[in-house]
Amino acid sequence: MARDRQDRPAPLTSAVFHVLVALADEERHGYALLKAVEAQTDGTVRLSTGTLYGIINRLLADGAIADRTARDGKRVYRLTPLGREMARAEADRLEAVVAAARATRALARRSPA
Amino acid sequence: MARDRQDRPAPLTSAVFHVLVALADEERHGYALLKAVEAQTDGTVRLSTGTLYGIINRLLADGAIADRTARDGKRVYRLTPLGREMARAEADRLEAVVAAARATRALARRSPA
């Protein structure tokens, strides 16, 4: 069941966050999500359809996304306000983690050219 | 086995990255790692010991960290050059993902005061 997924500020998995970001500004259908994530990451992150539909079903159950059937029969997904908040919280969290990493000597950004 | 963990730019799990960052500038023993991660994340991320030692053993096997027994008997861990590179790569990756998220209207940073 969906349980307590939305009450914790639990770190989202990388894959879930990618999906949420891909839906941030526009609704997309499944295959378009696959391509959007790939494009967003310069081709480095490629979700398998198994991963994608697992994520979609969980996000739907949690109310983070909603779905709709378009006129051409495609199932399109969009972010709900809850999903937007989850993505926002995760972006904040990641930003803080990266900042912590960059604050160390060993992981500081290389001199920016 | 350790397989091909270092040749792919594979996204690290959140927990693994936290451990690597906690070891960036100074060596620590297990319990100190637990506390360091907690402190780094304002208490939001708490690794269980089960999680921690699983991660430690994998990182040791992969050559991302090395261990040493201190005079007081504590097992202390430190980052190897490989581990540093892994952490760096992950920091770069996360930075790009956050940038992509912030580039959307829905997830843009709130007006910075």
Added chain:
DNA sequence: TGACAACATGTCGTCAGGCGACATATCGTT
């Protein structure tokens, strides 16, 4: 027109990884 790639949606089994629970032991404080 036939073939093939890209588009599109989905299921299933496996496996790695995270996590809570448990097991010990020491040390400092009250």
Added chain:
DNA sequence: AACGATATGTCGCCTGACGACATGTTGTCA
């Protein structure tokens, strides 16, 4: 003496990611 914090570690469960498979449509090119 008792208790909580420090300290290290194992075990089993469950979630989630992933590759493989299944199926059908649309577009393009020879």
